Amino acid sequence: MVTIALLYPELLGTYGDGGNARVLARRAIARGIATTIISVGTDNPLPDADIYLLGGGEDGPQRFACEALRRSDFTDRVAAGATVLAVCAGLQILGTSFCVEGNDAYAGLGVVDAVTERGPQRAVGDLRVSVAGRALIGFENHGGRTTLGSTAPLGVVEFGVGNDGVVDGFRHHNVFATYAHGPVLAINPWFADELLITALGVTLAPLHTMADELYAERCRAIVPR
């Protein structure tokens, strides 16, 4: 049994982020694991879930989502080992501070030691990150430049910008964060399985889907610089 909580889709869902919850569910169901997806609104308390998903969003909604999370017990759940995928705006919210609506800095949740400032120009385009030897493929579209303190990055940027042109995202306890927005789990089936394995502590049988062909094609199309 796996429960997936999609956090604040009305605020953080600019780039098809809801697709990630459906991908996790399908891949779990295909392995005989019963699945529940819960969409969580800002007025609701956080449900008990195995995986929490935080998507991308525009500036105003990003700040609103951050305040809703601050009122919740989200950081306690992370400290207790909850598995989280945070993408783009979701990534920025988990840091100590981020900039939206110009250069004003807002306090993040401080889950990780990461500061996001306004970059010289928006990073828009394909993103390829090497995560422990495996390619993570996606598309990024953000104005932030994120500097990590003691937190480890998710991987090394091979094409695109990510946090700062060198590394992308972060990995902290069971929190995975990346600038590869939208349906990143649909394009990278291995990454979807890694989240399930982390959350459930099980091994998963191989699963062959159309996504394997898409992933192979994208890996050929976006080669390391």
Add this chain to the structure above:
Amino acid sequence: MARSAVLFVNRLSRAMRRGEGTVAGGRVGLRIDPQLLRHLSAGRLLVAVSGTNGKTTTAALLRAAIGGEVGGNVTGANMPAGHVAALASASTTRFVLEVDEAWLPHVISSSAPRVVCLLNLSRDQLDRASEVRQLAQRWRMMATEAPTTAFVANASDPLIVDALTTATNVTWISVPSSWHADSLSCPRCTAPLDFGERWQCSCGLVEPVASWRIDPEGAISTNGRDIALSLSLPGLFNRVNAAFALAACQLLGIAVDEAAARLSQIEAVQGRYGLRRFGARQVRLLLAKNPAGVAALLDEAGTPSSEVWVAINAQVADGKDPSWLYDAPFERLAGRDVTCLGERRLDLATRLEVDGIASRVVDDVAYLDNAGPLVTIIANYTAFQSWMRETTTW
């Protein structure tokens, strides 16, 4: 001088087969005279049409509804170079221009249109255009700087209503819409909106009272009076587009019932909606470039037993990020016979698979069955253009 340069370069461009010859000349003209749009607009009656979806169709309906000779950027080149080219190449005094959303503030300040139609705002090509809320913010400034402009605007779209807070001359149209995904949170205060009979927010932003209304069955009325309209174009969304055209006509002093009769005769717009020929096969070609567009079209995509071919590219004109496929309600294709085409056919097939929909992936149109019964083709921008080349008029 600048005007003749526009005409010369456009003729050259067409002669060299470098496109439809509507942009290159405009660019040269604007280089010579940056005020060219202002100069070419002077003394003319202009109507501007902008919004994420329905610009080209609404502009075509409006030209027909006005009647007589009406100019326009009919090929859909909707930035100033295209406007300048269209205005330079025709002597007619009445013009309907479709305008790219990001360029609308510039076009309004340069050309002072008599009426501006604001259809809707939703996510579209987010890799290159501003994000939709930033765009709404620029429209807000635009409305403040042009307080007397006559707008015909969508009362059901919170982003547009908030953008027109300071406008004093607005004809509101209430539109049946299932697409709220870009305005679930209030554009003014970001709190979640309450979508009841009328949408509203705790901060006070509320759906304005509309003088035009389209009900969910497509019936159009203004101030309680029903407007008879037998539209040839399919779909509820085209009845909405038609209502915008009729409301604009009313502001221009044109008899609405006569305008309705004229626009009902339009059967296809730039190849869209009409029946076309693919080998021996009849196809209906539909353009959908973003989630809201797909949502509107899937309701019209033929009978449940008929085939659907969906062609997706991700070139610059399409937006290079196909993430939007996950925001579009493709799950409504469940149970249909679906074929994935275009450069990003694997992205589409993966997207469908996520909702448990099996599809056929075809790498080349040469492998498609060009006999068989009517098929509906849904394509995004450049994929649509290549399907226009693959097919001929029926």
